[in-house]
Amino acid sequence: MRTKTSQVFGTFIMSAILFLNFYGNSQSQPLFTENFNFPVRDSLENIGQWYATGPSTNKNIKVTSPGLVYTGYLGSGIGNTAFFSNQSNGDVILNSFPTQNSGTVYLSFMISVDSLTAAATEGFNICLDEAGGNTNFNTRVYIKKINSTSFNIGIRKYDQVKYSPAVYSKNTTYLVVCSYTFINGVSNDIARLYVSTSGVPATEPLVPAAADTAGLDVDNIGDIILNNAFLQTGLQGSSVKIDGIRIGTTWTGTLFQQINRQLNLKALIQGFYNSSTGKMIKDTVSVYLRYNVSPYNIADSSKAVLDSNGNGSFIFNRIGNNAPYYMIVRHRNTIETWSHNTLMFDNNVLNFDFTPSSVYAFGSNQILKGSKYCLYNGDVNQDGIVDATDQSETDNSAYNALTGYVRSDVTGDNFVDGADLSLVENNANNSVSIVRP
Ligand SMILES: [Ca+2]
Ligand SMILES: [Ca+2]
Ligand SMILES: [Ca+2]
Ligand SMILES: [Ca+2]
Structure with a gap:
């Protein structure tokens, strides 16, 4: 009896732990993040799933450079920032996240108030909102001008603002x-x-800076709103930046957990791929996501192994959904290869396969082996071109019968010999090099 009881109890404990682990993890990932990690824009509309609610005007919320920095915050120093000029009839724009109707919804962000005009009184640039068509602009974070250089910050649940006495x-x-x-x-x-x-x-402070219970409760929360309209804000003409927006259902999840966005990539490396077996020698590659306009700044990067089928999963968490990036593959001796076009994550996932056609690489910069298109390799010194320098290094390595994980092993068999030299020579003769925008 005693044994049975303890077994049952043990099973219960294990189940409870597994349940808590699973539940805890699924709860802790944020619902939404926005680092404005895309190029400077005249309007935040129509990128990253932001769109105008109400009339769209030319009084835009802009995206400006550089982004805000706050040491220790996950959203710090990534990409650019949202910029509010608090215009008459300015735009109100909205984004969505999974609807919540219980527990607590947390919203965190960095804010810098850069100017407060003579006319400014008090107003807000960011709030939460009910999901779908209902707009109630709940949980507004207010700025109240004290003088041209200082202000208070307050919170308004629904119909009155409670300010913290602290001066910012x-x-x-x-x-x-x-x-x-x-x-x-x-x-x-x-x-x-x-x-x-x-x-x-690290944990939610016991006492908030301000709190408000006044007015109606909302049915749910599923939207975030950014507001550039002074008729509603009272901050007319003042300059405010907001960046690193994060939304979640726990304090630690919102502030300390990442949303993992996953690229499922298929790519084959010329010398590592055997077209008769259809298999590739697996190896580590790096993927970079770059902005879609010159100078194509790096937005994010990730490293993973491409397996024997050329498949690899790469995790990103500095970028967002529905923003266009070039996807670039780098490897110890492969020619850096860019995607044919810009790509976007949708619902935190992006699937991309280079192998069915050369055209999936920018400039069709791939080579056909059997029925699959492969990334050119042989760029041993990683300077963007396969030439005599790569040939010379590979020749030396072959002469010395170099073994192991070395960059001149372009066939991936941990040995440098005539086969490696032959591939490098061929690609050098064809002046294989990076093709990029
Ligand atoms: Ca940013
Ligand atoms: Ca209630
Ligand atoms: Ca080279
Ligand atoms: Ca080799």
Whole structure:
């Protein structure tokens, strides 16, 4: 009996631990992140799933460079930032995330107020909102001008603003966390505000900077709104930057967990691929995501192994969905190869296969082996071209019968010999080199 009881109890404990692990992990990944990790734009509309709600005007929320920096924050120093000029009839734009109607929704971001005009009073540039067509602009984070260089920060759940007494300065980047907690019962949900001037609190502070329960509760939260309209904000003509937006359902998940966006890539490396067996010698490659305009800044990178079928999964978490990037493959002796066009993650996933046609590489820069297109290799010194320098290094390595994981092994068999030299010579004769925009 005793044994049986402890077994049952043990099984229960294990199940509980497994359940908590699974539940904990699935709960902790953020619902939404936005680092504005794409080129400077005159309007934030129509990229990254941001779109205008209400009339679209030329009083845009812009994307400007550089992004905001706040030491220790996951959203710090990535890409660019949203810039608000607080115009008359300015744009109101919206993005969506999985709808929540219980627990707490956390929203964190960096904010820098760069100017406060003579006419400015108090207003807001960011808030949460009900999912779908209902707009109630809940959980607004307010700025109230004290004078031209200082301000207060407040929170408004639904119809009145509660300010923290702390005084903040312009041209300084602060970390703001606000939250909305659903509570059973009528008109009792709570919106809370936390502001950090340095560091990122590891756990939710016991006392918020300000909190508000006044007014109606919302049915759910599923949208985030950015607001450039001073008729609603009262910050007319003032300059504000907001960056590194993160939304989640726990404090630690929002501030310390990543959304993993996964590229499922298939690519074959010329010398590593055997067209008679249809298999490739597996090896590590790096994938870079670059902006779609010159100078094609690197937005993110990831390293993984391409397996014997040429398949690999690469995780990114600095970029977002529905923004265009060139995808670039690099490998110890492969010619850097760019995707034929820009690509976008959708719902945190991107699938891409270079092998069915040469055209999937920019400039059709691939070579056919059997029925598959492969990335050219032989660029031993990784300078972007296969030429006499690569030949010379491979020749030396072959002469010395070099073994192991070396860059002049372009066939991937951990040995440098005539086969490697032959491939490098062929590609050098054909002046194989990077083709890129
Ligand atoms: Ca940014
Ligand atoms: Ca309630
Ligand atoms: Ca070279
Ligand atoms: Ca070899």
